[in-house]
Structures are given as C-alpha cells and as structure tokens.
Amino acid sequence: MATWSVLALLRENPEELKRHIAKRLMDPAIVDEVLAVDIEWRRLQTEINELRHRHNVITRSIARASSEEERARLREEARELLRKLEVLEARFNEVDSRRTQLLLSLPNLVDDDVPVGDESASVPIEFWGKPRVWVGYLDQFREQTERYGFKVEYELIDWKPVGHADMLEEILGLGDTRKAGEVAGSRFYYLFEDLVWLDFALLLYAIDKLTAKGYKLVLPPYMLRYNVMAGVIDLAAFKDAIYKIEGEDLYLIATAEHSLAALYYNEELYDDELPIKLVGVSPCFRKEAGAGSRDLKGIFRVHQFHKVEQFIFSKPEDSRRLHEEIINNAKEMFQELGLPYRVVKIASGDLGAPAVKKYDLEVWMPAQGKYREMVSASNCTDWQAYRLNIKMIRRKGMIREYVHTLNSTAIASTRTITAILENYQEPDGTVIIPKVLRKYLEPFERAPKDYIKPRRKGEEART
RNA sequence: GCCGGGGUGGCCGAGCGGCCUAAGGCGACGGGCUUGAGACCCGUUGUCCCCCCUGGGGACGCGCGGGUUCGAAUCCCGCCCCCGGCGCCA
Numbered sequence: 001m002a003t004w005s006v007l008a009l010l011r012e013n014p015e016e017l018k019r020h021i022a023k024r025l026m027d028p029a030i031v032d033e034v035l036a037v038d039i040e041w042r043r044l045q046t047e048i049n050e051l052r053h054r055h056n057v058i059t060r061s062i063a064r065a066s067s068e069e070e071r072a073r074l075r076e077e078a079r080e081l082l083r084k085l086e087v088l089e090a091r092f093n094e095v096d097s098r099r100t101q102l103l104l105s106l107p108n109l110v111d112d113d114v115p116v117g118d119e120s121a122s123v124p125i126e127f128w129g130k131p132r133v134w135v136g137y138l139d140q141f142r143e144q145t146e147r148y149g150f151k152v153e154y155e156l157i158d159w160k161p162v163g164h165a166d167m168l169e170e171i172l173g174l175g176d177t178r179k180a181g182e183v184a185g186s187r188f189y190y191l192f193e194d195l196v197w198l199d200f201a202l203l204l205y206a207i208d209k210l211t212a213k214g215y216k217l218v219l220p221p222y223m224l225r226y227n228v229m230a231g232v233i234d235l236a237a238f239k240d241a242i243y244k245i246e247g248e249d250l251y252l253i254a255t256a257e258h259s260l261a262a263l264y265y266n267e268e269l270y271d272d273e274l275p276i277k278l279v280g281v282s283p284c285f286r287k288e289a290g291a292g293s294r295d296l297k298g299i300f301r302v303h304q305f306h307k308v309e310q311f312i313f314s315k316p317e318d319s320r321r322l323h324e325e326i327i328n329n330a331k332e333m334f335q336e337l338g339l340p341y342r343v344v345k346i347a348s349g350d351l352g353a354p355a356v357k358k359y360d361l362e363v364w365m366p367a368q369g370k371y372r373e374m375v376s377a378s379n380c381t382d383w384q385a386y387r388l389n390i391k392m393i394r395r396k397g398m399i400r401e402y403v404h405t406l407n408s409t410a411i412a413s414t415r416t417i418t419a420i421l422e423n424y425q426e427p428d429g430t431v432i433i434p435k436v437l438r439k440y441l442e443p444f445e446r447a448p449k450d451y452i453k454p455r456r457k458g459e460e461a462r463t
Numbered sequence: 464g465c466c467g468g469g470g471u472g473g474c475c476g477a478g479c480g481g482c483c484u485a486a487g488g489c490g491a492c493g494g495g496c497u498u499g500a501g502a503c504c505c506g507u508u509g510u511c512c513c514c515c516c517u518g519g520g521g522a523c524g525c526g527c528g529g530g531u532u533c534g535a536a537u538c539c540c541g542c543c544c545c546c547g548g549c550g551c552c553a
Contacts, residue, residue: 002510041512042511042512042513045512045513045522046512048522049512049513049521049522049523050521050522052523053520053521053522055533055534056483056521056522056534058533058534059481059534060481060483060484060534062481062533063481063482063534064481064482074533075533076533077533078534079533081533082533249543268509270473270491393491395491396492397492398491398492398493398508
C-alpha cells in the first residue's frame with residue numbers, strides 16, 4: 001500500500017507533524033483538526049462496510065429465494081438496510097470531502113537541513129563570480145556577503161550602471177512597457193529586435209545544455225484543468241498566481257513545472273525507469289496578485305515570460321541527490337553566462353507548500369546593489385505525486401510508493417535579460433552579449449552578434 | 464461545432480440486469496523444478512477499511528459524476544477523452 005509521507009506521519013506521530021508545520025510559521029492546530037476528521041472518516045467507513053456487507057448477502061439470496069413471498073420479505077429487509085445506509089453515507093460524504101479538503105491544505109514536511117525561521121533566516125551558502133560593485137553600493141554589498149562569513153572578490157566601479165528598466169526603454173529603446181500597460185496592463189511589455197533575439201538565444205542555450213545532459217525535451221500544454229493544477233500547487237498559489245480561462249475548466253500554467261508534473265497524472269512508473277529527467281519550454285503566466293507595487297518598473301516581475309524548466313521524477317531515495325544535480329545545472333549555466341551569483345538555502349517560513357527544501361540562485365544586479373532571484377530549485381518529495389496520484393512500483397516485490405518530484409528553473413528569459421542588461425553594461429550604454437549565447441545568434445542575419453548598441457528611444461533600430 | 468462508432472484490470476480482450484463481484488490470454492512479481500537460463504507447474508497481480516496482523520475478513524472498483532433497481536460493467540442523464548465523416552481554421 002502506497003502511503004503519503006504526510007498522512008503517515010499524521011497517523012503515527014501527529015506531534016511531530018505539528019513541529020514541521022510550526023517550522024513553516026503556520027498554525028499547527030490544523031493537525032488536530034485533520035486527525036480527528038481522519039479518525040471519524042475511518043470509523044464511518046468501517047460501519048458502512050459492515051452494513052453494505054449485510055445488504056450484499058441479502059441481495060444475493062433474492063435470486064435464489066424459493067418463493068415469491070420469501071423474495072418480497074428479503075426485498076423489504078434490503079430496503080430497510082438501504083435507509084440506514086443513506087443516513088450514514090450522507091454523513092460519510094460530508095466527512096470525506098472535509099477530510100480531502102484538509103489533507104490538501106497540508107503543506108509538505110520540512111527537510112532537517114532547512115534553516116528555521118522567516119525569510120531573514122534564509123542563508124547564502126555559496127558565492128560565485130566577481131561582481132561589479134558601484135562605490136555607492138559598497139556598504140550594502142558587504143552587508144550581503146560578509147555578514148554571512150563570505151569574502152567575495154569584487155570589481156569596484158566609479159560609474160553607476162543604469163537600471164535594466166531604463167536600459168531597455170531609454171538607452172537601448174528596445175522595450176515599451178507604457179504602451180503594453182495601455183493595451184494590456186501593468187507588468188506587460190513589448191520587447192523589440194535585439195532583446196527578442198536575446199530571449200530566444202537564452203532559451204536555446206538552456207535547451208541545448210540540458211538536452212546534452214540527457215534531459216528529454218518537452219513542449220507541454222500551456223493550460224491545465226483545475227484538478228490537475230490543484231495537484232501541483234497549493235490554494236494560496238492558485239489565488240495569487242493563476243489565470244483562469246473564462247467559461248472553461250482551464251487555467252494558464254505559471255510554469256512548465258505544472259504541466260510536466262502532470263505528464264504522468266494517475267499513472268504508475270516502474271522503479272527501473274526512474275529517474276525521468278525532463279526539460280520543458282513554455283511561456284509562463286502569473287497574476288502576481290500578492291506582489292503589490294514591487295518591481296513595477298521594467299521586466300523583472302511580469303505577467304508573462306518564457307522559461308526553460310528542469311523537472312525530475314525520481315525514486316524516493318534519490319531525490320536529495322537529484323536536488324543537488326538540478327541546482328548544479330543552474331549554477332553551471334549562470335557561470336557560463338558569466339553572471340555573478342549566490343546560492344541561498346531558503347528558510348522554512350519562506351518555502352512553498354509543495355517543497356521540503358528549496359535553493360534559490362540570485363544574481364548580483366549592479367544597478368540595484370542587490371542579489372536578485374533568477375532560479376528556484378525545489379524538492380517536492382511525494383507532495384505533488386500524492387495529489388496527482390503518480391506512483392512508483394518497485395520490481396522487487398511489486399511494492400507501490402509515491403514517486404518524488406523535483407523542479408528547477410533553467411533559464412527564465414526576461415529575468416535573465418535584466419541581469420545581462422545590468423552586468424554586461426559598458427559605461428557608454430553598450431551591452432556585451434555573453435559569449436555562450438553568440439552561437440545561437442550566429443545563423444540569423446538580423447540578430448545582434450557581439451554587442452547591443454545604445455540607440456535612444458524612437459531611433460531606428462540597427463545601423 | 465454537427466453526425467456516427469467507441470472507452471473494461473499494467474496490456475490485449477470477453478461479458479451487455481442477478482448463475483455469487485470481470486472469462487481467457489499476455490506481461491510483471493513470488494515460489495517449485497534446474498548447475499544456471501529457458502520451457503513447464505503453482506500462486507500473486509487496483510483502492511480503501513477492520514482485526515486476535517509473517518495472517519485473516521470486508522467494502523469499493525469496468526473513462527468521470529449522478530440516477531433507476533433488493534441487485535448495474537450491463538438500463539437512463541450530464542461531462543471528458545479516443546476513432547471515422549462533414550464543417551471551420553494557423
């Protein structure tokens with residue numbers, strides 16, 4: 001019998017489950033509630049099973065009854081049981097849907113390795129690259145490195161790089177968020193020419209990199225049904241992030257993770273075919289309802305962007321190792337892109353409900369004087385698999401368990417573009433194109449090759 | 464979107480109101496036989512609940528959800544998906 005780790009812990013050691021939930025800074029009282037409902041659920045089920053059994057016995061005897069009178073008597077007896085069952089089943093259905101709802105509202109467990117606390121407890125565990133630090137940001141740069149005991153080499157610059165938002169609209173003239181705002185709303189954008197080429201070059205680079213490592217390339221559905229979406233994310237994320245198609249049971253994906261996870265919805269995988277490593281490409285649609293006015297300028301936080309995503313279905317015993325693998329893949333790509341980053345181990349209070357552990361990769365943004373999130377890599381263990389009903393069968397003994405799922409950004413296009421606009425910016429506004437991207441631009445006549453040249457807004461593109 | 468056909472266990476495929484709750488085959492797993500493998504023989508093969516829990520009992524399960532009946536894979540209604548034809552379309 002396959003068991004979901006959270007349900008197993010609820011039944012075996014509810015106090016321990018409470019500690020996990022408390023680590024997420026959530027109210028552990030839900031544990032008592034769901035435990036009581038689960039007990040009631042089991043009790044009712046036992047009672048109903050017994051009544052149904054008696055009913056089945058009678059029902060079977062009707063066909064074999066010797067006389068018409070006997071049949072009539074048995075029918076009445078069966079009806080009497082049905083009346084009792086009706087009452088019990090009504091209770092059960094109530095309890096059952098309550099139980100389902102409560103179980104689905106439980107977050108995943110928290111890995112022992114995760115720092116406990118709110119987001120301020122998240123800890124950088126590794127720095128890479130030589131960030132360019134403007135003199136005015138030196139203090140805050142030190143604050144973001146030395147405070148955690150890291151001595152990070154940097155290049156001090158005396159000119160302040162232009163922020164990505166002004167770069168794209170004013171210096172390069174290759175983006176228009178004002179017009180997009182007028183016709184679609186804030187957090188939408190038009191990108192033009194070289195930045196569009198750059199977007200596609202980034203995607204191709206990530207696809208090339210990961211398929212070379214054996215990941216299977218997938219172009220997934222961009223919309224999913226409610227039941228499937230609810231299997232992948234928690235309700236809070238649903239409200240804050242997900243767009244619904246009017247009049248249809250369809251929701252726009254916020255990341256390819258959602259439809260990649262759903263690839264084996266209601267299926268069983270044999271242990272000898274795992275791990276299954278996928279690389280998906282898709283647009284991502286996000287409401288950003290909880291974001292308020294954060295990052296309103298530019299294209300850092302937008303309703304729509306392209307992303308290449310890593311996704312793995314794994315054996316339970318392999319998921320920790322594979323979690324390291326996907327964050328390492330991301331690191332490798334950002335190293336090759338030459339973007340200085342740090343890896344942050346996310347604190348328990350800031351974990352999403354699906355994950356037991358999460359790493360973010362944050363790139364140094366010279367114009368903001370901050371490290372900003374580019375990549376997020378999560379180990380979801382059996383949380384999504386339980387909800388999507390994806391099991392693993394161990395050949396040895398044909399034992400069924402839930403598979404583990406893992407996901408990580410490879411490259412999110414618009415965010416990575418913001419990082420390139422700030423990190424590869426020359427004092428005159430020229431943006432150097434990272435070397436690894438150039439081969440993906442080479443075949444196209446009108447694509448930029450080595451540089452993106454400044455040309456004020458309204459100026460004709462290219463020379 | 465319209466008309467017609469169809470969705471049965473991991474897979475193929477019978478069954479079309481009760482001969483007790485899915486025949487038969489394949490696969491997989493366990494065991495027997497064997498020096499080993501194959502062939503062969505026996506058993507097992509979904510979900511859930513209960514118990515005196517190396518085992519035993521029961522409920523549910525035939526695309527999904529309802530309904531009719533003492534009894535539904537079998538009859539009725541709604542939805543989803545697949546195949547064929549027509550229409551529309553990048």
